[in-house]
Amino acid sequence: MELIEMKHITKIYPGTVALDGVDFSLKQGEILSLLGENGAGKTTLMKVLYGMTQPNSGEICYKGEPLRLRSPIDAINKGICMVHQHFMLVPAFSVTDNIVVGAEPHKGIFLDKAKAKREVQELIQQFHFNIDPDILVERLSVGEQQRVEILKALYRKADVIILDEPTAVLTPTEVEELFVILRQLRDSGKSIIIITHKLKETMELADRIVVLRDGRLVADDVRPAEVTTEQLSSLMVGRQVDLQIRRPAKNIGEVCLKVENLTVMDHGQAKVKNVSLEVHAGEILGVAGIEGNGQTQLLEALTGLCQPKSMALTLNGEPLSGACDVFIHHGVGHVPEDRLAMGLVKEMSIKDNLILGYHRQDRFCGKGGMMKQAAIDGYAEKLKEEFLIKTPSVNAPVSSLSGGNQQKVIIARVFSQSPKALIVAHPTRGVDIGAIEYIHQQLIDIRDSGAAILLVSADLDEVRTLSDRIVVLYEGQIVSESMPGELSEVELGLLMTGSKPAGKGETHA
Ligand SMILES: Nc1ncnc2c1ncn2[C@@H]1O[C@H](COP(=O)(O)OP(=O)(O)OP(=O)(O)O)[C@@H](O)[C@H]1O
Ligand SMILES: [Mg+2]
Numbered sequence: 001m002e003l004i005e006m007k008h009i010t011k012i013y014p015g016t017v018a019l020d021g022v023d024f025s026l027k028q029g030e031i032l033s034l035l036g037e038n039g040a041g042k043t044t045l046m047k048v049l050y051g052m053t054q055p056n057s058g059e060i061c062y063k064g065e066p067l068r069l070r071s072p073i074d075a076i077n078k079g080i081c082m083v084h085q086h087f088m089l090v091p092a093f094s095v096t097d098n099i100v101v102g103a104e105p106h107k108g109i110f111l112d113k114a115k116a117k118r119e120v121q122e123l124i125q126q127f128h129f130n131i132d133p134d135i136l137v138e139r140l141s142v143g144e145q146q147r148v149e150i151l152k153a154l155y156r157k158a159d160v161i162i163l164d165e166p167t168a169v170l171t172p173t174e175v176e177e178l179f180v181i182l183r184q185l186r187d188s189g190k191s192i193i194i195i196t197h198k199l200k201e202t203m204e205l206a207d208r209i210v211v212l213r214d215g216r217l218v219a220d221d222v223r224p225a226e227v228t229t230e231q232l233s234s235l236m237v238g239r240q241v242d243l244q245i246r247r248p249a250k251n252i253g254e255v256c257l258k259v260e261n262l263t264v265m266d267h268g269q270a271k272v273k274n275v276s277l278e279v280h281a282g283e284i285l286g287v288a289g290i291e292g293n294g295q296t297q298l299l300e301a302l303t304g305l306c307q308p309k310s311m312a313l314t315l316n317g318e319p320l321s322g323a324c325d326v327f328i329h330h331g332v333g334h335v336p337e338d339r340l341a342m343g344l345v346k347e348m349s350i351k352d353n354l355i356l357g358y359h360r361q362d363r364f365c366g367k368g369g370m371m372k373q374a375a376i377d378g379y380a381e382k383l384k385e386e387f388l389i390k391t392p393s394v395n396a397p398v399s400s401l402s403g404g405n406q407q408k409v410i411i412a413r414v415f416s417q418s419p420k421a422l423i424v425a426h427p428t429r430g431v432d433i434g435a436i437e438y439i440h441q442q443l444i445d446i447r448d449s450g451a452a453i454l455l456v457s458a459d460l461d462e463v464r465t466l467s468d469r470i471v472v473l474y475e476g477q478i479v480s481e482s483m484p485g486e487l488s489e490v491e492l493g494l495l496m497t498g499s500k501p502a503g504k505g506e507t508h509a
Pocket of ligand 2: 042043044402403404
């Protein structure tokens with residue numbers, strides 16, 4: 001029997017039909033993967049199911065009964081929970097406190113702390129979550145925080161758990177651990193809906209695949225065993241996409257970006273320890289590593305966002321130091337790690353975000369400081385077309401864009417400035433395969449036009465296909481340097497966790 005049936009759901013935003021009469025159903029005990037391009041309507045459909053947004057028309061049936069959701073509280077009470085990409089945990093609280101907050105057991109008028117702890121402990125054991133219930137959330141890795149979010153849903157007796165791009169921020173090992181947990185939940189009768197842009201993961205995990213395109217349902221009963229990833233990508237974007245093509249650099253030039261003795265302290269701890277790096281003109285240097293091993297600090301030092309304890313940096317032989325506007329002025333482009341915190345001003349329009357940091361250039365700003373609106377409009381329209389930013393108007397606030405389209409705004413802004421050096425973090429996080437192909441192509445074109453590119457990515461496939469040289473960052477140090485193809489995915493994975501692959505290091509006797 002269908003556990004959930006959503007019938008003819010339509011959701012209209014000003015200028016956009018986000019959902020156009022979508023029928024969607026979910027069975028008990030299945031893992032359903034929801035696929036579609038950026039802006040296809042995946043998040044919107046799930047927000048409707050979670051009571052976060054009201055559809056213009058359509059209805060929902062739950063266990064055969066009509067369901068009216070006025071807010072997420074109604075959904076949670078019915079056993080429908082959603083884990084968002086930006087976790088909503090309190091860092092200074094323990095795991096247990098985060099899980100029970102708002103749903104604490106009581107003994108009379110008092111909180112029953114002992115009972116809360118016991119119940120959380122039981123859940124952790126039942127589903128093998130491997131997490132300490134007393135530890136403070138601020139001390140957990142991203143993957144562990146996500147498990148706390150799932151525990152929170154289970155504690156509220158969720159029958160349906162919705163995960164919106166849960167693997168985007170996880171390491172390969174964490175993804176595997178998450179999948180083990182999700183399969184256990186399914187086998188115990190829960191239903192899981194997972195949104196992801198990673199087709200490999202969908203093929204591995206899903207029982208059934210549903211595809212949305214432009215707010216419409218294009219397929220709702222695809223079985224992973226019966227399709228190839230190529231067929232899936234054609235369903236999503238309407239054409240073939242191949243992300244595995246390597247295009248090695250042909251014209252590697254002189255050293256462009258040279259970093260020596262970089263040490264960055266954070267709260268009294270060295271996060272980057274005496275790192276030296278060189279990136280040549282026309283070369284992509286990939287930095288592989290698990291997040292939290294100094295990537296953030298490395299990126300900040302190379303873009304003027306933090307003052308390192310020590311660093312000698314040169315760009316084409318000239319010393320470079322100062323704040324980020326100096327770096328921008330000298331042609332160092334930056335695609336930041338966290339697009340919401342660092343890359344975009346949410347309240348501002350898409351067009352203003354497209355020139356953010358570059359708005360003082362003569363072509364956008366006249367002598368008296370007057371902005372040249374017509375020039376800005378024309379420029380924004382051009383980038384919107386080129387980078388496939390899906391919006392009815394570049395005057396709309398950037399916050400109205402879907403997640404992947406927000407990322408495209410940053411990429412468009414930085415890539416269009418013909419940078420001499422590019423510091424790029426997770427360029428395709430949350431971006432659909434069609435756009436990944438486009439962004440990869442752009443990165444290669446910028447490289448071939450002579451820029452030096454430093455690429456930090458948690459996506460090993462991405463690092464391996466794009467890089468001309470790969471270093472591994474572990475605990476603030478570079479522990480390996482290799483050419484693409486020299487080390488396998490497994491070997492790189494081992495180096496990222498601090499072990500040395502057999503036969504590749506001095507530990508081999
Ligand atoms: N609050 C809003 N105001 C205006 N338009 C919106 C709003 N939220 C979403 N939209 C629009 O609705 C459409 C669907 O957005 P949605 O976030 O559901 O896409 P998505 O499939 O989740 O994409 P992504 O893969 O990029 O996360 C997009 O065109 C988006 O711009
Ligand atoms: Mg989304």
